[in-house]
Amino acid sequence: MGRYVLRRLLQMAPVFIGSTLLIFLMVNVMGDPVAGLCGERRCDPATAAQLEREFGLDRPVFPQQYLTYMGKVFTGDFGTAFNGQEVTELMGTAFPVTVRLTVVAVVLEIVIGITLGVVTGLGRGRPADTGVLLATLVVISVPTFVTGLLLQLLLGIEWQWTRPSVQDGTFGELIVPGLVLASVSLAYVTRLTRTSIAENKRSDYVRTAVAKGLPRHRVVTRHLLRNSLIPVLTFVGTDIGALMGGAIVTERIFNIHGVGYQLYQGILRQNTQTVVGFVTVLVLVFLAANLLVDLLYAVLDPRIRYA
């Protein structure tokens, strides 16, 4: 397995370099970042020139700026944002919140999604199944910002069950935003599990397990579910990266100062250092999550081995 992991890590290198380079070029194509720094008025040329020199913007984007940047990134220096803060400092405040939000979302996605999936998969065609199917269809077709604003209005203002905005980003505060963020994925997990369970219900090993006289819960959890979870796990794995990077809408609605918010600000202010830095870390998270998922396959299905 060591060799497998090593091979996967080597494969990550080109993906990592390619994606960072693309982001780097895209941010720089949008125009001169210094132009927007002075507000509605023009920066005076001397100050603008000096700022460009300081941020290294006076040199060609490729390869000089990119190479200098990557060289620094490997020493842990992600540069300075326009407001004078180190990008690493921004990351230090943004990532923990977003990771907590993602954990809440993934846990909800797994617990609720798989439970509903098992219930509906085992009882296909029953009223519960039809009801859940209908509900997931609604969730998938309604945009996240609508779900978010609606929950914020109902829970936060009308019924006063929760605070409409997040203050410190503790787990408790993040449950509602986490649910909103997870909603669409949750629906997909439900449907994936349902289909997978329904398919495997008729397989030989389930019939054997039942014939052995195993209790029903053991048949379902140890035999049926374990084999049905592989496609679900693949989906959840890729979803971790997507949730972290795609939380912009949810974070804005619920006032969460996380990765999505910092990315949004970075793009709005055309702050190359912030945007490229955050995306670089997100790419790494994405790659790591995928690797972990692949390794986890073996937990579910011992027949899968890595050489």
Next chain:
Amino acid sequence: MRGTTHARWAAGAVAVALVATGCAGNGADTAGGSGGAVLSSSWGDPQNPLEPANTNEVQGGKVLDMIFRGLKRYDPRSGRATDMLARSIDTDDSRTFTVRLKDGWTFSDGEEVTARSFVDAWNYGASLRNNQKNAYFFGYIEGYDKVHPASGAQSAGALSGLKVVDDRTFTVRLNQTFSGFPDTLGYPAFAPLPRTFFTDHAAWLRKPVGNGPYAVASYTRGSQMSLRKWDGYPGDDRARNDGVTLKVYTDSNTAYTDLMAGNLDLADDVPAAQLKNVRSDLGDRYINTPAGILQTLAFPYYDKAWNKPGAEKVRTGLSMAINRRQITGTIFRGTRTPATDWTSPVLGGDGGYRAGLCGRACDYDPAGARRLIEEGGGIPGGQVKITYNADTGSHKQWVDAVCNSINNALGDDGACVGNPVGTFADFRNRIGQHRMTGPFRAGWQMDYPLIQNFLQPLYYTGASSNDGRWSDDRFDRLVDRANSETDAGRAVAGFQKAEEVVRDSMAAIPLWYQNGNAGYSERLSDVALNPFSVPVYNEIRVG
């Protein structure tokens, strides 16, 4: 069982990762819990480091207004500059000014405010090597071209026009006559700075120290700043509450929602989407007052088509084709007021605001518009393209409305279209490189309540914000003459003469004056916005 062991290892790694992230963070506590009469207010992350000469947007300006007091202060209601730290600012020739300071002023860390606190701060702000975005404020002071040359390296470390006479006195010599100069000194860029600013800059930025009615208790960048009433404050505008907690919001909608839910006391930017509910939600706890902001359409005078004889008729015609009343009423729901001159109502009549100076050119008159545009040779290229940035400020809505109005007036569906640019930086970039081919969105937020500030930086030949490169000898001469007046009233009258030149050639089309708006909770009273649309925090009462 090889597979299972490895798999366990992997599962273990996931568990460790989850636990680690779960415990991480959350160390930052809710600094400065609300005790006593402390109010909370919405805030945005300042774009630049919080230095007086480096702050050019409202969010950073809010803090500076609370923790600094300069030589002058703009009256929150009338906008007039009144002496604060200055005992007197005297001049015989409108060029050399002698500034005398009042006694008894200190910074909140106990250091005395002396003439040097000002001179050092101004030298720091002007110096090119400090990258201060408001450095041009010191451009009137003699020696500016040495410490901040337009190109090349700076050849002096300090402004030669600044001289410390004694602890309480210093002199300023300008490189031109400028009668309004003392009135500009209320701008935050001219604030005094304590020694710690220079000796331990990084620590100062983490927790700024000033001489205003509030002192910073704690500051978590990007999240919140707690300001507390400074008990030793010597001024007569002491805080009437115990403090203010500024909370950064990701979105003005969320701040408004929090205000509704009772978690926030003051939201000073009511989002456009809520404007239709705000009256029923807040009643008279909603403020909507004029601010010193004017929106205009500027023209590229470097483009021959817009600068040929007769083009002023086309520009005036376009102005007459815009139904300002309807647009401000429907799109902005009364948070803008149709403009009838090139300044702002916050200046007041004495300050140079003259309602109706624009005359019929700013009235909606489709027939007149058609006639004038025809007389002027028609729209250059047959179509007006209004360029704007689409990323912030919901500019698309009003640009589309303006175009719609022009199209209706001219009876031509293709007479005007919006031309969106993706980001503000790119928009500024194109303006800076003179790549505009038609009118473009321009907004001017005054630096100080002076008619000079609405005219000179925007229309004087080669001025810093003259983005369209408009140039008119008559205007320049009138501005020079007004600046050399020693009598304030005559200076204002001179600037109004210059403004008439702007009108006669319709250098830019004035659209509307922007209001500041805010909503507040039932806990607060005496809430008002100053002419810069910043809440007057020190006057707010809690409970």
